[in-house]
Amino acid sequence: MNIHEFQAKQLLARRGxxxxxxxxxxxxEAAPAIAQQLFAAGAKRVVVKSQIHAGxxxxxxxxxxxxxxxxVCATTEEAVQRAQAMxxxxxxxxxxxxxxxxxxxxxxxxxxxxxxxxxxxxxLDRVTSRPVIMASTEGGMDIEExxxxxxxxxxxESVDPAVGLMPFQARRIAVxxxxxxxxxxxxxxxxxxxxxxxxxxxxxxxxxxPLCIVEGPDGKDIILALDAKAGLDDNAxxxxxxxxxxxxxxxxxxxxxxxxxxxxNYIKLDGNIACLVNGAGLAMATMDIIKHYGxxxxxxxxxxxxxxxEQVTAAFKIIMKDPNVKAILVNIFGGIMDxxxxxxxxxxxxxxxxxxxxxxxxxxGNNVVAGKQTLANSGLTIxxxxxxxxxxxxxxxxxxx
Amino acid sequence: xxxxxxxDTKVLVQGITGSFGxxxxxxxxxxxxxxxxxxxxxxxGQLFExxxxxxxxxxxxxxxxxxTASAIFVPPAFAADAILExxxxxxxxxxxxxEGIPVNDMIxxxxxxxxxxxxxxxxxxxxxxxxxxxxxxxxxxxxxxxxGYIHKKGHIGVLSRSGTLTYEAVWQLTSKxxxxxxxxxxxxxxxxxTSHLDVIKLFxxxxxxxxxIMIGEIGGSAEEEAAAWIAEHCSKPVVxxxxxxxxxxxxxxxxxxxxxxGGKGTAAAKIEAFRAAGISVAETPSVMAETLLKRM
Numbered sequence: 233m234n235i236h237e238f239q240a241k242q243l244l245a246r247r248g249x250x251x252x253x254x255x256x257x258x259x260x261e262a263a264p265a266i267a268q269q270l271f272a273a274g275a276k277r278v279v280v281k282s283q284i285h286a287g288x289x290x291x292x293x294x295x296x297x298x299x300x301x302x303x304v305c306a307t308t309e310e311a312v313q314r315a316q317a318m319x320x321x322x323x324x325x326x327x328x329x330x331x332x333x334x335x336x337x338x339x340x341x342x343x344x345x346x347x348x349x350x351x352x353x354x355x356l357d358r359v360t361s362r363p364v365i366m367a368s369t370e371g372g373m374d375i376e377e378x379x380x381x382x383x384x385x386x387x388x389e390s391v392d393p394a395v396g397l398m399p400f401q402a403r404r405i406a407v408x409x410x411x412x413x414x415x416x417x418x419x420x421x422x423x424x425x426x427x428x429x430x431x432x433x434x435x436x437x438x439x440x441x442p443l444c445i446v447e448g449p450d451g452k453d454i455i456l457a458l459d460a461k462a463g464l465d466d467n468a469x470x471x472x473x474x475x476x477x478x479x480x481x482x483x484x485x486x487x488x489x490x491x492x493x494x495x496x497n498y499i500k501l502d503g504n505i506a507c508l509v510n511g512a513g514l515a516m517a518t519m520d521i522i523k524h525y526g527x528x529x530x531x532x533x534x535x536x537x538x539x540x541x542e543q544v545t546a547a548f549k550i551i552m553k554d555p556n557v558k559a560i561l562v563n564i565f566g567g568i569m570d571x572x573x574x575x576x577x578x579x580x581x582x583x584x585x586x587x588x589x590x591x592x593x594x595x596x597g598n599n600v601v602a603g604k605q606t607l608a609n610s611g612l613t614i615x616x617x618x619x620x621x622x623x624x625x626x627x628x629x630x631x632x633x
Numbered sequence: 634x635x636x637x638x639x640x641d642t643k644v645l646v647q648g649i650t651g652s653f654g655x656x657x658x659x660x661x662x663x664x665x666x667x668x669x670x671x672x673x674x675x676x677x678g679q680l681f682e683x684x685x686x687x688x689x690x691x692x693x694x695x696x697x698x699x700x701t702a703s704a705i706f707v708p709p710a711f712a713a714d715a716i717l718e719x720x721x722x723x724x725x726x727x728x729x730x731x732e733g734i735p736v737n738d739m740i741x742x743x744x745x746x747x748x749x750x751x752x753x754x755x756x757x758x759x760x761x762x763x764x765x766x767x768x769x770x771x772x773x774x775x776x777x778x779x780x781g782y783i784h785k786k787g788h789i790g791v792l793s794r795s796g797t798l799t800y801e802a803v804w805q806l807t808s809k810x811x812x813x814x815x816x817x818x819x820x821x822x823x824x825x826x827t828s829h830l831d832v833i834k835l836f837x838x839x840x841x842x843x844x845x846i847m848i849g850e851i852g853g854s855a856e857e858e859a860a861a862w863i864a865e866h867c868s869k870p871v872v873x874x875x876x877x878x879x880x881x882x883x884x885x886x887x888x889x890x891x892x893x894x895g896g897k898g899t900a901a902a903k904i905e906a907f908r909a910a911g912i913s914v915a916e917t918p919s920v921m922a923e924t925l926l927k928r929m
Contacts, residue, residue: 468735512887513795567780621919
C-alpha cells in the first residue's frame with residue numbers, strides 16, 4: 233500500500249525526523265488560514281504541493297493547461313490562487329500515464345532556502361535479507377538514473393536486524409554525504425528516525441528525496457525531509473490500523489479495489505485479452521504466452537492456488553467491467569480442486585453474466601475429463617484449449633477472426 | 634535417491650487442527666507420507682484422524698516421534714514464531730506454507746536462523762514432493778499442498794518459486810512418462826529460507842537427479858546468482874523458464890517478491906543470465922518439459 237507525502241511526513245515527524253511546518257487541505261477555503269499562519273510564523277515563501285500517489289509532480293502539467301503540480305508562492309494571495317487552480321484538477325506526470333490523477337488534496341508548507349539536496353532511502357536488500365540504507369549526494373534526481381550513470385555517488389549501509397541501525401553507521405553515512413560539524417549529529421538523529429519509521433511501520437520503502445540542508449530562520453543550517461514517500465508491506469497492515477486508515481481508494485484503480493474485496497489479485501493492463509488463472513506464477517506465465525503468440529493481455533488475475541467457484545464467478549464479473557476486453561482466456565491447473573467443480577462454476581458465471589465474448593478455457597488436473605464434458609454440454613460456445621500453448625493460440629485467433 | 638526428503642522422512646505438522654493444515658495433512662497421509670505428529674498448543678494428547686498424536690510443542694513432538702521435518706500451516710501473524718520453534722527443536726527441515734507473512738518477521742527469522750542447523754523452505758510456497766514408487770507416485774514424501782498424483786518417481790529435479798507453475802512443469806514431465814527425483818517450491822516472498830542456488834547445489838550433488846527444470850519469476854536476483862554458479866559448477870542439463878516478461882514495472886504480481894523495482898529483477902535480465910550460463914530457456918511455459926527432453 234502506498235500513502236501520500238503528507239501522511240509519510242506525519243509518520244516520520246512522530247519519530248523525530250525534521251520536516252517543514254505545514255498542513256494539508258482538501259478545499260480552497262482552508263488555504264488562506266494555513267498560508268497566513270506560515271507567513272506569520274516567519275516563512276518568507278510557502279510551497280503548495282499536489283498530493284497524489286505519483287512522482288514527477290513538480291514537472292507535471294494539469295489537463296487544464298496549468299504548469300507544475302508543486303509551486304512556490306511569495307504571498308498568501310498567490311498561494312490561495314494556486315490552491316484554487318490545482319484542487320479538483322487532473323495532474324499528468326511522467327508516472328501517472330496520460331490519464332493523470334485528480335488532485336483532491338494539497339500540502340501547504342514553509343519553503344526554506346535550499347543549500348544542498350541529498351537522497352536517502354531505507355529498503356530491503358533481497359540479496360542479504362537485511363534492511364539497507366541508501367544515500368547519495370545527488371538529491372532531487374531520479375535515483376535509478378544516478379545508479380546507472382554514477383553508481384559511485386551512492387553509499388549503502390547494511391543494517392543488522394538484531395541491533396538495528398547503529399549510531400556509528402548513521403554518522404558514517406552523514407560524513408559520506410559531505411556533512412561536517414553539527415550537521416553530522418543532526419543527520420544521524422534524522423537517519424535513526426527514518427530507520428525507525430521503516431521498521432515500526434513495516435514499510436517496504438521509505439524514501440526522502442530530496443533530503444535537504446536548508447537555511448533555518450536563525451541563519452543556521454538545518455537538515456530536513458523536504459519530500460517523503462512511503463510504501464507499506466501489505467502483509468503487515470493487519471497490525472497497523474492507523475496506517476490502514478491512510479489508504480486512499482481514489483488513488484487505486486476501481487477494478488483493483490473491487491477485486492481486493494474478493495481476495496483476488498487483479499492488475500489492469502492495456503491489452504484486450506483478459507486472463508483468469510489460479511496461482512501468481514501461472515498467471516504471469518499465461519500473460520507471457522498470450523504475448524508470445526501475438527496477443528496483448530488485458531490484466532493479471534490470480535484467483536488463488538485453490539480457486540473456489542465463488543472467486544471464479546467474482547473474477548468473471550470484474551474482467552467483464554474492463555471495456556477493452558475482447559476475449560477471455562481461463563487457465564486453471566486444478567491440482568487438488570476438482571476440475572468439474574471449476575467447470576460448473578465457469579458455466580454458471582458465464583450464464584449469470586451473459587458473456588458474449590469469445591471464451592477459451594484450458595483446464596488441467598484432477599477430474600479434468602468430467603470438467604471438459606461439463607463445458608462441452610453447457611450449450612455455451614466455450615472454446616477448449618488442450619495445453620497452455622493451444623489455448624493461447626486459440627484466444628489470439630478468436631480476436632483476429 | 635532424492636534431495637531434502639525421502640519417502641521414509643518423518644514429518645510433523647504445525648497447525649494440524651486448522652482447516653487448511655488438517656486438509657493437507659490428510660492428503661499427505663493418503664499419499665503415504667509419514668505424518669507422525671501434529672502440533673497445536675493446547676490440544677496436546679488428542680489424535681488427528683484417529684491415529685496421529687497431537688502435541689503442545691514441537692520439541693516434544695520431535696522427541697517422542699522422531700520427526701525431523703515440519704510443515705507449517707499456521708496463520709501469518711504466528712508463522713515466524715512457528716518457524717523458530719521448529720528451529721529451536723533442532724529439526725533438519727522446516728517447510729513453511731503460510732502466505733502473507735510480514736517481511737520484517739522474515740528478516741528477523743532469517744537473522745535468528747544464522748548458524749543453526751535447520752533448513753527453511755518457503756514461506757509462501759507449495760512445499761516439497763519426493764515421489765514414491767506406488768500408483769500415482771503413492772508412498773512418496775509430500776510436505777505441503779502440491780497434488781501428489783501428478784508426480785512420478787524418476788530423475789528430474791524441479792525447482793520453482795510458484796505453486797501452480799511447478800505443477801504445470803511436473804505434469805508436463807509426467808505426461809511424457811518422465812519422472813521426478815524431488816520437486817521443490819521455494820516460495821514467492823522476497824525473503825525466503827532457501828534460494829534457487831541452494832536447491833541447484835543439492836540437485837547437482839544428488840546422483841539420482843539427471844536433469845533440472847528451474848522456474849523463476851521477476852523480482853530480486855536469485856535466478857541470476859543460481860545461473861552464475863551453474864555456468865561454473867553444474868554438471869547436469871538445466872532448463873529455465875522465467876515468468877513475468879509482460880509484467881508492468883513497479884507492480885507486485887501476486888507474489889510479494891514478484892516486482893520489478895528500480896529497473897532491477899526484469900525477466901529479460903534473468904533470461905539473459907540463463908542463456909549466458911548455458912541454461913536452455915523454454916520459450917513458453919508450455920514447453921518446459923519438451924525443452925529439457927531435447928536437451929537431454
